[in-house]
Amino acid sequence: MTSYDQVKPVATGFPVEAPMVPWSTGLCDCFDDCSNCCLTCWCPCITFGQTSEIVDRGLSSCGVNGALYALIGVFTGCSWIYSCTYRTKFRRTYNLEGSDCKDCLIHFWCESCALCQQYRELKNRGYDVSLGWHGNMERHNGVAATAPPTLHGGMNR
Structure with a gap:
């Protein structure tokens, strides 16, 4: 069989979605990280x-x-509404199983458990959550934090 006889894939114009992956820990595994659970x-x-x-x-x-x-x-007593929108964004970013409706229900009924699960998920993906985004990027890229360059005033000779 020559290369001309092989069937070539046809581009449909629709992106292929990666399959959803499960969360690395369960919703009720809060005590896997006791310090974060207490916080x-x-x-x-x-x-x-x-x-x-x-x-x-x-x-x-x-x-x-x-x-x-x-x-x-x-x-308002409704911080869960704000946090459930971030769970949805979180889930979509990492292609995790779930749905928008489920995100809201989880944050309404189990707010602390949901926040702990998201924290553990980031930790299991290699983030040091306490460093924040920029700290993790510096750590990942090996960039040392440096002082800004000194600016010299005027045109000196």
Whole structure:
């Protein structure tokens, strides 16, 4: 059989989606990381801020997202609405199993467990969540943090 006789794939113009993968840990495996479990139980805004900064790839900060999460929780009691949107973004970024509806239900009924699961997922994917997005990129790329260059004033001779 010559190369002319082989069947060539036909481009359809539709992207092929990768199959969904399961989460690396279960929703109720909170005690696999006791320190994060305790932090999330008492101050979920920190865990949310840390994970959302990485999901946003550094476009938003841990502090801003965590503060917004806390303010929404204090004034409306519905911080789960904000966090479920990030779970959906998280799931789509890493092609994890689930659905938008399931994301909202999980965050409504098991907010702390959901935040812990997202934290563990990032940790299992090699992130040091406490470093944030930029810290992880520097660590991954081997770039050392350096001081900005010194600027000299005016035209000196």
